[in-house]
Amino acid sequence: MAIKIFDTTLRDGEQSPGVSLSVKEKLEIAKQLAKLEVDVIEAGFPIASEGDFKGVQKIAQEVKGPVIAGLARATKQDIDRAGEALKDAKKPRIHTFIATSPVHMKYKLKKSPQEVLESAVEAVKYAKTYTNDVEFSAEDAFRSDKDFLCEVFEAVIAAGATTINVPDTVGYATPLEFGGLIKYIKDNVPNINQAVISVHCHNDLGLAVANSLAAIENGAKQVECAVNGIGERAGNTALEEIALALNTRYDYFAKQSNLNLKEIARTSRLVSHLTGMEIQPNKAIVGKNAFAHESGIHQDGVIKERTTYEIMDATTIGLEENKIVLGKHSGRHAFRQKLEELGYELSQEELNSAFKRFKNLADKKKEITGFDLEAIMEDEISQVDEVYQINLLQVTSSPGLATATVQMEKDTKKINESACSEGGPIDAIYEAMNRITGLKCKLADYQIDSVTSGKDALGEVIVKLEHQDKIYVGRGISTDIIEASARAYNNAMNRILNTVTSDK
Numbered sequence: 144m145a146i147k148i149f150d151t152t153l154r155d156g157e158q159s160p161g162v163s164l165s166v167k168e169k170l171e172i173a174k175q176l177a178k179l180e181v182d183v184i185e186a187g188f189p190i191a192s193e194g195d196f197k198g199v200q201k202i203a204q205e206v207k208g209p210v211i212a213g214l215a216r217a218t219k220q221d222i223d224r225a226g227e228a229l230k231d232a233k234k235p236r237i238h239t240f241i242a243t244s245p246v247h248m249k250y251k252l253k254k255s256p257q258e259v260l261e262s263a264v265e266a267v268k269y270a271k272t273y274t275n276d277v278e279f280s281a282e283d284a285f286r287s288d289k290d291f292l293c294e295v296f297e298a299v300i301a302a303g304a305t306t307i308n309v310p311d312t313v314g315y316a317t318p319l320e321f322g323g324l325i326k327y328i329k330d331n332v333p334n335i336n337q338a339v340i341s342v343h344c345h346n347d348l349g350l351a352v353a354n355s356l357a358a359i360e361n362g363a364k365q366v367e368c369a370v371n372g373i374g375e376r377a378g379n380t381a382l383e384e385i386a387l388a389l390n391t392r393y394d395y396f397a398k399q400s401n402l403n404l405k406e407i408a409r410t411s412r413l414v415s416h417l418t419g420m421e422i423q424p425n426k427a428i429v430g431k432n433a434f435a436h437e438s439g440i441h442q443d444g445v446i447k448e449r450t451t452y453e454i455m456d457a458t459t460i461g462l463e464e465n466k467i468v469l470g471k472h473s474g475r476h477a478f479r480q481k482l483e484e485l486g487y488e489l490s491q492e493e494l495n496s497a498f499k500r501f502k503n504l505a506d507k508k509k510e511i512t513g514f515d516l517e518a519i520m521e522d523e524i525s526q527v528d529e530v531y532q533i534n535l536l537q538v539t540s541s542p543g544l545a546t547a548t549v550q551m552e553k554d555t556k557k558i559n560e561s562a563c564s565e566g567g568p569i570d571a572i573y574e575a576m577n578r579i580t581g582l583k584c585k586l587a588d589y590q591i592d593s594v595t596s597g598k599d600a601l602g603e604v605i606v607k608l609e610h611q612d613k614i615y616v617g618r619g620i621s622t623d624i625i626e627a628s629a630r631a632y633n634n635a636m637n638r639i640l641n642t643v644t645s646d647k
């Protein structure tokens with residue numbers, strides 16, 4: 144039997160501090176959850192507000208497929224409100240709850256265990272007057288006395304509860320203990336076979352998914368979860384993590400969910416956009432890095448055989464493909480592959496030269512995009528035999544006066560020159576370079592443009608130098624515009640030197 148996915152994004156998920164969804168937004172998410180084919184949508188807590196009531200009502204009216212649930216405390220008013228909101232649902236469920244742990248009963252509810260037990264039974268019986276599908280949750284079940292918990296579950300099942308839910312409300316459990324509790328309930332609630340065992344875990348210790356999986360291993364048949372793991376405090380069990388754990392490790396769990404996994408990525412994006420809760424990049428399954436590889440050894444492995452470093456296929460959750468991200472940790476295999484995708488066929492020597500440029504750039508820039516690569520390649524292609532190479536650039540500049548010191552190398556000989564200019568730092572650099580090369584050339588044109596976007600964008604400088612009545616074009620790129628300017632000037636000078644000999 145499949146594990147039922149009870150989605151509480153619209154109820155517990157919306158309890159995340161700072162999140163408040165409009166009726167329209169809730170409906171949009173609910174429709175997407177239906178496409179994802181969750182078994183149950185907990186659409187809200189109808190007594191909480193007029194907006195919550197309307198949200199549940201609208202979803203009950205318009206969303207077909209999943210069971211639509213509404214939450215209610217163990218009181219008649221709450222249950223009436225939930226019953227009313229769910230009136231038009233094809234498959235309505237009332238989810239009623241009351242806390243069973245000593246601390247909740249004593250301080251919050253101010254009720255004895257006997258009173259709690261009676262309230263639970265009454266609530267279930269009353270909910271049954273609205274629908275046959277009634278879920279009962281023993282809030283803070285994990286911190287409850289086990290035998291009292293079993294007594295309550297036995298009583299509510301006898302009263303008609305069709306699902307009994309075991310919440311770890313404060314995220315206190317560890318997997319072995321939580322799995323053990325589920326087994327204990329199975330072994331000690333005589334009528335347990337008349338109800339589905341459900342779990343609802345919170346992530347305060349980062350164990351919500353692990354605890355839910357342990358519960359599945361011990362007989363839980365429904366998992367309550369939220370998209371992207373959102374929810375009260377540290378959130379709920381992440382829906383996508385449960386679904387992909389079951390799918391990927393079917394060999395171990397031998398159980399699946401009914402979800403249409405291809406809708407996972409889209410659902411995650413929608414929930415993130417509408418709730419305003421960003422997804423951390425390294426979040427399992429739906430984080431932007433979950434299917435991305437930046438390091439050379441991993442990229443090489445994945446290019447040769449995807450499963451060397453991927454246990455899941457990005458397409459399973461509806462992404463187009465995995466991502467090879469070029470950065471400072473990347474190697475030649477990935478670099479070559481990206482260049483080939485862009486249409487560049489390179490010899491090993493050309494690859495090595497471009498790779499050196501790429502690594503230098505990657506030291507300065509976080510991610511290298513296709514545009515960066517194109518810029519590097521165009522720059523490589525426009526390189527000429529370098530008579531002079533730039534070793535060092537130093538510039539000081541104040542309004543009205545700039546000084547540049549340049550070191551260039553020719554045939555392993557290093558030559559230093561400094562120059563001052565009132566025309567700014569680039570002018571001073573060009574003057575120093577003129578002195579080193581001895582070329583008498585004039586800057587006829589200078590253009591600067593940004594090739595890529597962002598703070599660490601590549602700047603491209605194109606210069607035109609006039610020398611003996613001829614124009615020579617030079618091009619330079621760098622994240623530093625001073626360096627790009629010097630590279631462009633040197634490129635043009637080397638072109639001149641490849642054509643004529645020095646003017647000295």
Ligand SMILES: CC(=O)SCCNC(=O)CCNC(=O)[C@H](O)C(C)(C)COP(=O)(O)OP(=O)(O)OC[C@H]1O[C@@H](n2cnc3c(N)ncnc32)[C@H](O)[C@@H]1OP(=O)(O)O
Pocket residue numbers: 155158188190191192215216217218240241242251252253282312375
């Ligand atoms: C673990 C969970 O996630 S449970 C769901 C939590 N979600 C929410 O609370 C969101 C929506 N909540 C709300 O909008 C409001 O809290 C309301 C409308 C439900 C109630 O508001 P108020 O009537 O002002 O009460 P308030 O929230 O301050 O206190 C809760 C009351 O409910 C009681 N209560 C709490 N849980 C239950 C329960 N399961 N069954 C019966 N009574 C309960 C408390 O003991 C307290 O009663 P008291 O007023 O007699 O002391």
Ligand SMILES: CC(C)C(=O)C(=O)O
Pocket residue numbers: 155240280281282283308310311312313343345
């Ligand atoms: C209402 C219940 C299921 C709950 O949200 C919790 O205990 O965390």
